[in-house]
Amino acid sequence: MITTEILSQIHRKLKNNFACGKILPDTYLKTQAAQDIKRKLCACFVSVDNKTGLIQGYYTLSSNSIPIGIVPDNYKKQLPYSYSSIPAILLGRLAVDSRFKGLGIGKMLLIDALSRSYEISKSVGSFAVVVDPLDEEAEKFYFKYGFILLPDSRKMFLPMKTIGKLF
Numbered sequence: 001m002i003t004t005e006i007l008s009q010i011h012r013k014l015k016n017n018f019a020c021g022k023i024l025p026d027t028y029l030k031t032q033a034a035q036d037i038k039r040k041l042c043a044c045f046v047s048v049d050n051k052t053g054l055i056q057g058y059y060t061l062s063s064n065s066i067p068i069g070i071v072p073d074n075y076k077k078q079l080p081y082s083y084s085s086i087p088a089i090l091l092g093r094l095a096v097d098s099r100f101k102g103l104g105i106g107k108m109l110l111i112d113a114l115s116r117s118y119e120i121s122k123s124v125g126s127f128a129v130v131v132d133p134l135d136e137e138a139e140k141f142y143f144k145y146g147f148i149l150l151p152d153s154r155k156m157f158l159p160m161k162t163i164g165k166l167f
């Protein structure tokens with residue numbers, strides 16, 4: 001398994017070395033994540049390699065909601081009519097440094113994020129974990145783990161009930 005810690009001042013220099021091969025997630029960690037944490041827009045978790053001290057990967061979590069109109073019918077049936085949107089947790093970013101790709105780090109970070117989200121859902125209602133894949137490659141990665149495409153949106157979701165069965 002992997003150990004994750006909250007991104008903090010101690011990672012200040014380390015995060016400048018992070019390179020997953022895609023500009024958006026790299027720039028986000030280097031320039032925006034700390035500010036978003038301060039503004040309470042997200043929580044950011046990193047895993048640090050014991051040997052090299054490098055950041056292997058990171059992910060972010062935030063509160064979110066899904067408009068009822070884009071929830072697939074088979075899930076909508078389970079929901080009360082009075083809800084115009086349903087509560088969710090957004091796994092906003094997930095990236096692995098290229099030096100650590102293909103070693104199962106992405107999968108372990110995803111499991112860590114899902115397990116953390118499941119724990120949160122016990123105290124703050126959250127119907128699903130939502131992701132916003134960067135591109136087709138990222139979509140394939142999430143598809144592999146059972147995420148379902150939300151129609152008319154590039155977002156994908158995994159119901160918390162399904163996640164609960166994993167832990």
Ligand SMILES: CC(C)(COP(=O)(O)OP(=O)(O)OC[C@H]1O[C@@H](n2cnc3c(N)ncnc32)[C@H](O)[C@@H]1OP(=O)(O)O)[C@@H](O)C(=O)NCCC(=O)NCCS
Nearest residue numbers: 020094095096101102103104105106107134137138140141
């Ligand atoms: C997508 C990403 C997180 C995968 O990280 P990784 O550590 O290389 O992935 P893992 O080694 O944990 O792979 C786990 C499994 O997913 C598969 N996988 C990895 N990347 C994949 C992709 N892009 N599409 C489909 N499957 C993928 C692996 O083959 C592996 O399958 P297996 O268990 O059957 O062998 C990483 O490539 C990355 O950071 N990409 C850039 C940022 C990004 O696109 N993030 C996605 C969210 S927006």
